[in-house]
Amino acid sequence: MSNTPTRKVLNRLRAIDWADDTAAFEHTHSRALLMREYLRRAALWARAYETEQSWPFFDIAAHIDADITTPLDITEDLEQLLKDLTPASLRTTCRGAVRWAALRDAHPDLPENLPDPYEPLLRMYERGGGFYLHEYLDLNGVMIPLRNLESNASTTPFVTLSPATLDALDCEGESTYFAKISDGYPRHSPRGIVRRRADDDQTHDEAFTRNLRWEPTEYLKLYDLGHNDIDHVQITEIEAATFIETLTEKLAGAS
Template sequence: MKKIHAEPLVDRISSINWQEEELSFVHGPSRAKLMREYLRRAALWVQELEKKNLIPAIGAGQPEGWPFIDIAYRIDSSVSPSAELAARLYDFLSEHASAPLTGRICRFALSWASLPDGVLSKFPDLPDPFEPLIILFERGGGFWIENGFIDFVDYRVRLSCWQEHLDRQPLSSLDTYYLNSLDRNQ
């Protein structure tokens, strides 16, 4: 598993133009597919963490906070990003992307990026859960959740229990060229 590290992640998030609304329309199809890929990856992580008793199920078998979970905390609750990087991310988000859900996701991604590589060697077959979301943000900012759907204006992704995402086909690529082709072909 290739993992983005903390400082490059904060640099990427800080370079996103969160106010570029036109991108959210242009990249609507790829952003919806990136969300589906995140949900698939998050479901794989929830399944694995449940096996290792690192994530308790609550309510109808749903982990607390599904689908946006602090996976790094469940793996190693002692790991936290450097104070400098956390402050830099917080300052940027509070000025440019103040939606609470966006901030929470970015903080979870930073915690993930702060995990030592060795910790993740216990999970060699699982993909980075947050990379699809970071690319989704880079392709047009945030989204909102309403009436059981993750909404991207013209595109929606059904928000269902994690088990329903386990057997989904993985997105073929996270490459910009491929994602652009998804947008052109819709």
């Protein structure tokens, strides 16, 4: 059996445990970021091909080339996989991801300035299954507002999708991130990052180290006491992800 682009996506969908609630709760932070990135990318494609009315959960390939098809064996296997999945919008995006692979294979001339719409969603599915749409998007462990197309199209891109980076963003409780800055180390390229994590009425201060993991730090406490000359500024999860991935790639290249 040939390992075509459509077969590769189908195999990824097959490997997902759609009922793994534990994984969904363990990956709440990264799943929320991945869903927001899908919504952003889907909004960009919807605007580019004037299909705004179909956003957010739709088969993008069908709007670009209605004649795109997948091999019969792929279609049959996919429908067998999807027959018990809910909601319908989840099934639509799974079909869309497979058809997208066929579209990219048939149309290498697609706009290069628009990112793969389904990759963030596939990675979200792989980290704990699907979603439900009520008044909020329920990702089984975290709920996020859907907002409108224009709002999503203008959100900050989240392009650091490596599993190691996503894992580093997942933790128990809620985190506030800070970049350590000084001369020659601005916010976008800091000396390092730390986070203050609040969980069950306790706070934990941690720094992301060259060991590529979060480790306890006294930096924030010492700073508050006036014993640390290195300044810091609050940053977003996306900025923290960029630092983590940059450091990981830098250390991998040095090894």
